[in-house]
Amino acid sequence: MDHPRCLLDAAEKLRNDMVDRLSTLVACESAPGSLPHLESCADLLARWGEEALGRPAHRVVVDGLPHLLWPAVGRQRVLLLGHFDTVFPVGTIRSRPFTVRRDVATGPGVCDMKAGIVQMFTALRLIEDTSAVGVLLTCDEESGSGTSRHLIEREARRSGAVLVCEAATPDGNVKVARKGGSVYRLTVGGRAAHAGVEPQRGVNATVEVAHQVLTLGTLGAADSGGTSVTPTLLSAGTTTNTVPEQASLAVDVRAWTRDELERVDHAIRGLVPFLPEATLAVHGGINRYPMSPELAQPLLELTQSIARQLGMAGLVGAYAAGASDGNFTAALGVPTLDGLGAVGGGAHAADEYVCLDRMAERTALLAGLVDRLSTMERFGTQRIEDIA
Template sequence: MTDADAIRHGAHARTEVLHDRLRELVSLESPPGDTARLSRCADLLEQWGTAILRRPARRITVDGLPHLLWPATDQRVLLLGHYDTVWPAGTVDEWPYSVTNGIASGPGVCDMKAGIVQQLTALELLGDTSSVGLLLTCDEETGSPTSRPLIEEQAARSRAVLVGEPSTESGALKIARKGGSVYRIAVKGRAAHAGVEPHRGVNAAVELAHQVLAVQALAADGTSVTPTVLSAGTMTNVVPESATLAVDVRAWTAAELDRVDRMIHAITPRLADAVLTVGGGVNRYPLQPELTRPLFRLAQEAARALGQPEPEGAWAPGASDANFTGSVGVATLDGLGGVGGGSHSRAEWVDVTQLVPRTALLAALIDRILTAPTRHPHP
């Protein structure tokens, strides 16, 4: 086991490196689906990761999107992160990376470029990284459609997965996450002149309004069913012939996601001659606390050894790629990235004074997993 003092001092010695890497990574934009900019960001991360791990990355490109994987032969730990952000190209020009009174701001600084910088620097603090894999994807913000098979494959060959998504604003690690579903409901009606003979039409917008209220009524305690994007109609004097509705669902249990899924797929039209088509389904099942507790305890032990306060655990309403790794039954701990908040908003921030201690905590946790005597940490 690597000495806790060595990890602590090593992290402190890399303070400037942590700050410089975060500035460079945030300044290099990685908008969703922008293959050119994502590739440039991947180039930088590949350079850093290969130098640190001393083994080449596999660049796995799917539909033009470059994911980076440094696999380990005996993969005891997988570090998982994503380098795409929600911010369109040009955002950094009007909102550049900055640090004021220990708080860093900039597009993607919290979600989750600080986490990637901490992951890479933590690997530098370990004497032997031959059993640690690193996977950095670039489509998490759009639902991980191309990276999900890769995530699940690498998780299945690992003993534990550590995810670099941000912690809570107070620094709590994420020991449970809601699962999520996404649906698209399409309505087909019949067009007619809105002024002369509206009765000859089937108003898709009115049908959609009924369905907005119907799906929202499926919500329950702890389960949200939220209508989000709606569209209908083409001109002000035409009865809408078509309409669409997007629905976001979040729940703490698989049973709740399945209940809502059955009921949404069973909805029927309210207006005569209207036709409904329902697409979508469960995207991520919940991350359950029984899969996080063993690693959470190790993280608390590591914090004590480093002389840090024990991190608390939080139940997070949002989903991440940790939901995928937990769903394949692999011990998973999330929230090991930057201490910050405001993700997906212009108020996004990270406490840069926490970069060093959180990097040390991650390195010490990896070290404890690598030296654990059992094949899997048990609940």
């Protein structure tokens, strides 16, 4: 039996173990910025990672947040990248516990991306030699990777390729391209006045921010698949009978190209107040540049070759509107393939799910890919596409 099929057989035998570990990991909540919970989750993953790799994690603490790094022993030929924070606040697990119905599991963070972490460590357990493999699990991806970006980029620069274990598409396809993203906060200043007695003396920050929302709506693309400029979090005012003196608006921007991100960035920074005497300040900017499909193509072809040996027909590379830490690594010119985690959907939603019956094949696929990449030294100076 060929090697990929042996990996699949071994992964099938570990399916129940993977489901048990997924239950444990989902129950270990890891809300953004909740240090005690992030540390507890890091403790659990550090044990699993040491078991899978045979070496302890380096706990890299930045601004109090614990990131986990297992550097390769020698030359780092492949880096596995993921995050263990979720978007869900502490206590969500009580109202939506990990649940299995037939071959589908639900629970907070089950798809984004705790099942991917379970599969990652299981895949590493199937590989005989992991000395050329690095693993990085961060804990602030959902809040913009502010403390982990330097670490991600440093490890990517010393790696031959980066495999991101974020979830696959609901159809099971990997991700070769992602939109880039920007995050802004618009702060509006006005002047307070009594809303009933003399509102004319005020400068209404709520009215000003409403004008800005309408202007932002003109900056995106007309079609739903293009550039999006989306006002999100909004706050204004202090009491119901006071003309609001201040308002704050968060803006999310996504685009397929660097030029589009920079076009919108220029337009947002050029916004001016509509109301006389109102002030407007713009904070933030471009967070992640787009992930280009050209960098992923050689890795995609190698992955497709392994998938065919596993009997996984029709694996293709998908374009994903959401960004990931793979955007950072691809922007450095490092070959990057994303979506190598669990098959599921509903990320960030109450109905988030993963397909348990796909976990074994995805684990075998990842194991086969890592094994091939980590032994590339046998091929001398050959490129990835030459060994697919």
